Every structure is written in structure tokens, then in C-alpha cells.
Amino acid sequence: MTARPGAPAPAGTGAGAGEAPGPAAAAQAPGRPAVPQGLRRDAERFQWGSLALLVPSAALLAVLFIIPVVYAFYLGFTNLQLVGIHAVDWHFTGAENLRRLAGDQVFRYSMELTLAFIAGSVAGVVIIGLALAMLMQTALAPVRIVAGGIVIVAWMMPAITAGMTWYASTTAGGTFGTLLGLANSDFLHREPLLIVTLANIWSQTGFAMMVFGAALRNIPRDLLESAQIENASRPQRFARITLPLLRPTIVTTVLLITLISLANFGLIYVMTQGGPGNATDILPLYSYQQAFQFDNLAYGALIGNALVILCAIFGAIYVRASRSRA
Amino acid sequence: MPGLRFEHVWKLYGRQAPAVADLSLDIAEGEFLVLVGASGCGKTTSLRMLAGLERPSYGRIWMGGKDVTDIPPGRRDVSMVFQSYALYPNMTVYKNLAFGPRVRREPREHIRRRVEEVAEILGIGGLLDRHPGELSGGQRQRVALGRAMIREPSLFLMDEPLSNLDAALRVQMRAELIRLHKRLERTATVYVTHDQVEALTMGDRVAVLKDGSLLQVGTPAELYDAPATVYVATFIGSPAMNVIPGRLSIVGGRPRVACLGAEFEVPWPLRPGAAARDVLVGIRPDDLGPAARAPRGAVRIGGRTDVCEQTGIAIYATVNCPGAALVARLPRSPVPAANQPIEVAFDPRDVHLFDSRTQASIADRSHPALAGVASPAAAAPPGTTK
Ligand SMILES: Nc1ncnc2c1ncn2[C@@H]1O[C@H](COP(=O)(O)OP(=O)(O)OP(=O)(O)O)[C@@H](O)[C@H]1O
Numbered sequence: 001m002t003a004r005p006g007a008p009a010p011a012g013t014g015a016g017a018g019e020a021p022g023p024a025a026a027a028q029a030p031g032r033p034a035v036p037q038g039l040r041r042d043a044e045r046f047q048w049g050s051l052a053l054l055v056p057s058a059a060l061l062a063v064l065f066i067i068p069v070v071y072a073f074y075l076g077f078t079n080l081q082l083v084g085i086h087a088v089d090w091h092f093t094g095a096e097n098l099r100r101l102a103g104d105q106v107f108r109y110s111m112e113l114t115l116a117f118i119a120g121s122v123a124g125v126v127i128i129g130l131a132l133a134m135l136m137q138t139a140l141a142p143v144r145i146v147a148g149g150i151v152i153v154a155w156m157m158p159a160i161t162a163g164m165t166w167y168a169s170t171t172a173g174g175t176f177g178t179l180l181g182l183a184n185s186d187f188l189h190r191e192p193l194l195i196v197t198l199a200n201i202w203s204q205t206g207f208a209m210m211v212f213g214a215a216l217r218n219i220p221r222d223l224l225e226s227a228q229i230e231n232a233s234r235p236q237r238f239a240r241i242t243l244p245l246l247r248p249t250i251v252t253t254v255l256l257i258t259l260i261s262l263a264n265f266g267l268i269y270v271m272t273q274g275g276p277g278n279a280t281d282i283l284p285l286y287s288y289q290q291a292f293q294f295d296n297l298a299y300g301a302l303i304g305n306a307l308v309i310l311c312a313i314f315g316a317i318y319v320r321a322s323r324s325r326a
Numbered sequence: 327m328p329g330l331r332f333e334h335v336w337k338l339y340g341r342q343a344p345a346v347a348d349l350s351l352d353i354a355e356g357e358f359l360v361l362v363g364a365s366g367c368g369k370t371t372s373l374r375m376l377a378g379l380e381r382p383s384y385g386r387i388w389m390g391g392k393d394v395t396d397i398p399p400g401r402r403d404v405s406m407v408f409q410s411y412a413l414y415p416n417m418t419v420y421k422n423l424a425f426g427p428r429v430r431r432e433p434r435e436h437i438r439r440r441v442e443e444v445a446e447i448l449g450i451g452g453l454l455d456r457h458p459g460e461l462s463g464g465q466r467q468r469v470a471l472g473r474a475m476i477r478e479p480s481l482f483l484m485d486e487p488l489s490n491l492d493a494a495l496r497v498q499m500r501a502e503l504i505r506l507h508k509r510l511e512r513t514a515t516v517y518v519t520h521d522q523v524e525a526l527t528m529g530d531r532v533a534v535l536k537d538g539s540l541l542q543v544g545t546p547a548e549l550y551d552a553p554a555t556v557y558v559a560t561f562i563g564s565p566a567m568n569v570i571p572g573r574l575s576i577v578g579g580r581p582r583v584a585c586l587g588a589e590f591e592v593p594w595p596l597r598p599g600a601a602a603r604d605v606l607v608g609i610r611p612d613d614l615g616p617a618a619r620a621p622r623g624a625v626r627i628g629g630r631t632d633v634c635e636q637t638g639i640a641i642y643a644t645v646n647c648p649g650a651a652l653v654a655r656l657p658r659s660p661v662p663a664a665n666q667p668i669e670v671a672f673d674p675r676d677v678h679l680f681d682s683r684t685q686a687s688i689a690d691r692s693h694p695a696l697a698g699v700a701s702p703a704a705a706a707p708p709g710t711t712k
């Protein structure tokens with residue numbers, strides 16, 4: 001474009017603009033060219049060569065994952081025992097175990113505990129992790145490094161260590177009680193599920209914080225600035241901009257925390273072994289107890305199967321949630 | 327009541343050269359000020375300090391008689407078009423436009439009407455249901471503009487708001503912006519652009535920045551007719567002013583300039599203290615034409631044609647003269663062949679003179695041509711055109 005200050009006014013662009021809709025438009029006018037038919041070059045196609053590349057990982061998956069899972073699924077419908085006669089002489093028993101499961105009060109209770117544990121853990125980890133990540137963003141560098149370091153150490157700590165630490169802190173005469181001047185209060189005994197959930201939150205939060213921190217850094221600063229100029233309050237900016245943009249990250253984190261929490265068997269086992277009574281007997285623990293303490297391998301496997309299905313349902317829900325648009 | 331004021335404002339980032347250095351500038355209520363300058367000269371930084379997004383390292387900023395240096399962005403009553411658009415990717419165009427009004431809890435029906443009005447003006451009425459990711463660059467830019475226009479703030483900040491539009495649309499939007507500015511009588515606009523036409527046609531005044539410093543501020547005519555430095559002279563106007571080395575001498579009290587083998591008397595008074603020295607002589611391409619059409623008293627220079635740039639209403643031809651290559655404006659036909667002898671001429675009244683060491687203007691072009699008397703250092707009446 002030419003720009004001649006000597007001749008101002010919009011007329012300056014007249015030369016180029018006037019010609020634009022000339023011959024080109026005329027050629028288009030009497031009927032557009034027909035869209036070609038037949039196979040499109042840009043159509044998605046299956047590439048046979050990709051099969052060869054898939055074979056190694058497919059084989060590994062089959063041997064290490066699919067076959068064991070299918071086998072475990074089958075075991076759930078047998079009378080296999082860890083010791084005794086049915087350890088050797090076992091066979092398919094059809095719906096027998098299912099019937100037992102349906103009438104099993106402990107299983108129902110365990111299911112409820114699991115849902116409560118997961119819901120509490122996920123909510124706690126996401127909220128605290130996000131809050132920490134947002135605080136870290138505005139913190140001065142030294143504070144950020146020290147606080148971040150502590151949270152991450154908590155996350156890297158083996159489940160056994162974390163479990164022992166929490167056990168030691170929350171039983172009678174433990175650190176928390178002493179600090180609060182209630183030396184004899186046995187928190188773990190009184191609110192076992194709550195304490196166990198808190199311990200799990202404590203050990204997962206560092207992970208969530210790191211993931212959210214990375215996602216927050218990826219939100220363009222000018223979006224928040226633009227909202228700031230519009231005098232949007234901090235909560236409004238958070239609700240209308242930050243949160244929607246973090247949504248995919250939150251969904252992924254929720255899924256991961258769900259799975260990691262269910263797999264965080266060691267923590268609860270060290271702290272309560274499912275007790276007192278059955279108060280923290282979430283599905284992974286109950287499955288383990290049935291299989292290896294009461295020697296009902298098959299029944300344990302069936303409970304494990306229920307757990308797998310539960311995870312699959314969670315997964316499906318999250319996948320849907322991450323697809324739909326705000 | 328003063329509108330806006332930068333008072334010795336500095337902005338420093340780390341150890342690098344200041345992004346804005348000692349900027350002092352007054353902007354009147356209802357004024358349209360255009361900021362121009364090369365890339366990286368501190369235009370965006372200055373706007374961001376006005377918006378409150380950036381805190382000055384030193385200095386103060388005033389708005390409506392109040393010191394707003396420490397007042398947060400939301401309480402300054404400004405609206406801003408970001409250079410990067412800053413559209414909310416998770417919202418539709420409609421929601422982007424409605425964001426501000428919604429935050430301010432305006433009535434729903436009123437918001438809808440305003441959004442439709444603005445979308446209509448900007449020609450994005452059909453795009454209201456799309457997300458920013460589904461728009462072309464120019465469409466996004468118009469949404470960004472619309473988000474600012476939907477309000478009636480006391481200050482508009484626009485960072486290259488039309489840079490991505492095609493020529494026709496740009497002319498149209500320019501007119502809309504001027505209309506908007508005229509309608510909101512008390513609203514000042516600070517407008518950043520790289521486009522010469524925008525700078526010179528839209529601004530009540532134009533401020534030229536270089537490396538964070540304000541070089542000159544004045545009406546478009548002042549900047550065009552009386553640039554204070556070589557930088558401003560070559561930056562304002564397109565094609566850029568020809569600048570050629572020359573020698574100034576004072577003969578019988580009158581300034582005479584020798585350059586390109588010619589010698590002529592300059593009809594402008596010199597600034598006080600001017601004496602014989604090396605100078606840079608500036609001649610705008612539009613003031614350099616074919617000698618055949620030149621009036622009596624014009625200075626003629628011979629050379630050979632080189633590259634020609636056809637613009638439709640004229641040809642800007644590079645003419646190789648002994649010692650310099652000059653760009654001259656020739657009639658659009660006949661198109662000169664390459665490497666042809668040609669004689670171009672200019673009127674000595676159109677010459678700009680700069681000290682070759684300080685780069686500052688030494689001919690006081692703000693005064694009408696008088697006999698060669700050293701000028702009194704009086705302020706120029708604003709809006710003096712040639
Ligand atoms: N956040 C920042 N951190 C460090 N340096 C910065 C920052 N923002 C701007 N700068 C520097 O400050 C100077 C001025 O930048 P600014 O964005 O104001 O330029 P500009 O005039 O708007 O340029 P353009 O025309 O390219 O948009 C540049 O040298 C830039 O590199």
C-alpha cells in the first residue's frame with residue numbers, strides 16, 4: 001500500500017481498491033467450477049505399514065497386560081483358593097461368586113468407602129494443588145523455591161514412609177495431638193477415613209501443583225490483563241478465564257489422581273490395614289484381604305474386576321468431560 | 327483540567343536499555359494522539375503504563391488531574407485494544423464482546439443491543455457464534471476493536487488496531503474510529519500505528535518515539551513541514567525524505583547551501599547561532615520533480631534514472647546523481663526507461679536543513695520565508711502548513 005502524506009484523506013487508497021473486484025470476480029460469476037468427485041487426496045487412510053510398527057508394543061501389551069487381565073477376569077468366576085484343596089483342584093463356578101458378592105455387606109461398604117475416599121482425595125488434591133500453584137505464581141522466587149521444594153518432596157516420598165509419618169503423627173501421643181495439646185487423642189482411630197484421605201491428599205498435592213503450575217504459565221498474560229482493564233474482580237477473572245482455560249488440565253489431573261489414589265494401596269495398608277474394623281477398607285484393600293488373608297483368590301479377583309470396571313467408568317466420564325466444550 | 331500527563335516517566339527492564347526514557351507528554355481531554363516509532367521503541371510499553379498494566383520505574387502518570395501512578399487498571403476507566411488482540415479463546419465472539427458489560431452487570435437486553443450494534447459497525451455480525459480460533463486474522467482484530475468500542479471510557483488505548491485489515495476495510499474502520507472519537511467528546515485516544523496515512527490523517531497530534539525517548543510531538547502538518555530532527559524527517563512521510571550532505575555558508579547575512587554541485591540560497595531564517603558548517607539537506611520526493619515543469623528559481627540537478635516505483639497516480643523514480651541517489655516524483659507517464667539522463671528540480675523553499683553533527687533542524691521552517699534575518703525564538707502558530 002502506498003501512503004502519501006501529501007495527499008491525505010481516504011482517497012489515497014483508491015488506486016488499488018478500485019481494481020480489486022474486477023476481472024477475477026467476472027470470471028467467477030457465471031457458475032462456479034464444479035467440485036471434483038472421487039477419492040480425495042487429503043482423505044484419512046489406513047496405512048498398512050503402521051501394522052508392522054505396532055507389532056512390538058502390541059505383543060508386549062498382550063503378554064504383560066491383556067492376557068493377565070483377561071485371565072484375572074476369568075479367575076473371578078472360579079473357586080480358586082490360595083491354600084487348601086481348591087488351590088490345586090479348582091474349576092469354573094459360573095455366577096456363584098457374583099451371588100456371593102451381591103450379598104456381601106462388606107463389599108457394599110467398601111464400595112462406599114472407595115467413592116468417598118476418591119471424591120475427597122480428588123477434591124482436596126485439585127483444590128489445594130490449584131491454590132498452591134496460583135500462590136506460587138505470585139510468590140517471590142525464594143518463597144517459591146522453598147515451598148515448592150517441600151511440596152514436591154512430599155510427593156516423591158515412598159508410600160510406606162508417608163504412611164508411617166502420618167501414622168506416627170495422628171495416633172495417640174502423635175505429633176498433631178501433642179502440638180494441639182491433646183496428647184491422648186487418637187485421631188486416626190476416631191476419624192480413620194478422613195485421616196487416610198488427608199494423608200493421600202498430602203502425598204498427591206505436589207504432583208497436581210506442578211501440573212497446574214505449568215498450565216497456568218501457559219495462559220497468555222494479556223487475557224487476564226484485558227479482563228483487569230475491564231475491572232473484572234479477581235474471582236471473576238478466575239471463574240471466567242483461568243478456570244475455563246485450565247479445564248482440560250483439570251480433567252486430566254482428576255483422572256490421574258483417581259487412578260493414583262486407587263493404586264496408593266501401600267499408604268492405607270501401612271496406616272490402618274483397612275481398619276479399624278472395616279472403616280478404611282477401600283476396594284483395593286478388600287480385594288487384597290480376600291485374596292491373601294482369607295485365601296479366597298478367586299473372590300479377591302472378582303473384587304479386583306469390580307475395581308477395574310469402576311476405573312473404566314471414571315475414565316469414560318472424564319473423557320466425555322474433557323471433550324465437551326464450556 | 328488536564329487530560330493526561332506523562333511526567334518524566336521511565337520504564338526499565340532488567341539491564342537492557344530503557345524501554346521508555348524520560349517521557350514527558352501532555353494529552354488533552356478529547357485529543358486523538360498518535361504514537362509512532364520504529365519497532366521496539368516503547369510504544370506498547372507507554373500504552374501499558376497508561377492502562378496501569380505496567381508500573382513506571384520512575385516518574386508519575388496523571389489522568390484528569392489525579393495521580394494514577396499507583397491506581398490499578400480496572401479503576402482507570404480506560405479500554406484497550408491489545409496488539410496481540412487478547413481475545414478469550416474459550417468464549418464466542420458474542421461473549422468476548424459482552425465480557426466487559428457483563429462484568430459491570432449491565433442489563434442483559436442492553437448488552438445484546440450494544441453487541442449487535444458494534445458487531446454491525448465492524449462487519450462481524452455473522453460471526454457472533456464462533457470462537458476466536460475459527461476466525462481470520464482481520465476478523466479477530468475487529469473483535470478486539472469491538473471489545474474496546476463497546477464501552478464509553480474516558481481513554482481509549484489502541485495498539486495498532488487496524489494493522490491486519492485490508493486496504494478498503496482499513497479506510498472504512500479509520501472513518502468509524504474517527505466518528506466514534508468525535509462522538510465521545512471528552513474521551514482521549516492514544517493510538518499506536520505503523521501506518522503513515524493513519525498517523526497523519528487521524529491524529530490531532532503525532533508523537534514520534536525513538537529508543538524510548540520522545541523526539542517530537544506536534545500536529546501532523548508540523549511534523550511533516552518542520553521535522554525537528556533527521557530521524558523524524560525520514561520517519562514521517564512516504565517515500566522517505568532524501569537526505570544529502572551539504573555545506574552551509576553565510577554570505578552577506580544570508581544562508582547559502584552547496585550540495586550536489588548546486589548552490590542556492592535558503593529562504594528560511596536559521597535558528598539562532600547558526601554559522602557555516604556541514605549540514606544535511608532534506609528534500610521530500612514529493613518536492614522533487616522533473617526540471618521541465620519547475621518554476622523559475624528552482625534548483626536543477628542532473629542524473630540518470632534507476633528504479634521506478636509506479637503508484638498509480640505518480641511514479642517515484644530513483645535518480646542517480648553524482649554523489650547521491652535521490653527519489654523524485656514524476657508524472658505517471660511516460661514511464662522513464664532505466665539509465666536515462668534526466669534533470670530534476672526543487673524549490674529552495676522546500677528544503678529542510680539539519681546540523682550534520684547533532685542531526686537537529688537548523689532552518690526555522692515554522693516561520694514564513696523572510697529575508698535572511700536570524701529568527702526570534704518565538705513559538706510557531708500551530709497548524710502552519712506550507
Ligand atoms: N516484559 C518485557 N521484558 C523485557 N523487555 C521488554 C518487555 N516488554 C518490552 N520490552 C522491551 O522494551 C522495548 C519496547 O518494547 P515495546 O513493546 O514497547 O515496543 P513497541 O514500540 O510497541 O514495538 P512494536 O512496534 O514492535 O510493537 C523493546 O526493546 C522490548 O524488547
Ligand SMILES: [Mg+2]
Binds near residue numbers: 369370371409485
Ligand atoms: Mg508494540
